[in-house]
Amino acid sequence: MKIAIPINNKGALDNKVAPHFGKANYFLIYNTEKKTFNILLNPETSGGSELPPDFLHRQGVKAIIAFSLGPKAYNKFKNYNIKTYKAIEETIEKNIQKLENNELKELQEEDIF
Numbered sequence: 061m062k063i064a065i066p067i068n069n070k071g072a073l074d075n076k077v078a079p080h081f082g083k084a085n086y087f088l089i090y091n092t093e094k095k096t097f098n099i100l101l102n103p104e105t106s107g108g109s110e111l112p113p114d115f116l117h118r119q120g121v122k123a124i125i126a127f128s129l130g131p132k133a134y135n136k137f138k139n140y141n142i143k144t145y146k147a148i149e150e151t152i153e154k155n156i157q158k159l160e161n162n163e164l165k166e167l168q169e170e171d172i173f
Contacts (some may be wrong), residue, residue: 063090063159064121065152070099073153081126082112082133089119090156113137125155125164128171146171 066084067075078084085105090097103110113136123143137144145164147155158164
């Protein structure tokens with residue numbers, strides 16, 4: 061499964077999750093089967109016209125880890141059957157471990173604004 065996580069700095073799994081999904085500079089896309097990741101520019105913040113949910117869907121992402129989402133992004137992910145999970149104040153690696161252990165909660169109504 062591919063998981064997308066918003067980040068502001070290129071780096072490794074010891075990065076922190078970006079505080080704002082839509083304004084993150086990059087998306088780290090982690091493949092849980094291969095235990096590999098790619099870092100891609102966020103098309104919305106890099107001058108492109110594609111919205112992040114459409115871009116990530118095209119990349120084959122099946123889950124998102126973020127602190128919150130806007131309603132438009134949340135609804136697009138829902139329509140694409142992409143699960144949205146609430147990030148914790150830890151490294152990307154810890155967030156992925158928690159997701160793989162079914163310890164991350166899905167985003168709730170109060171996380172959508």
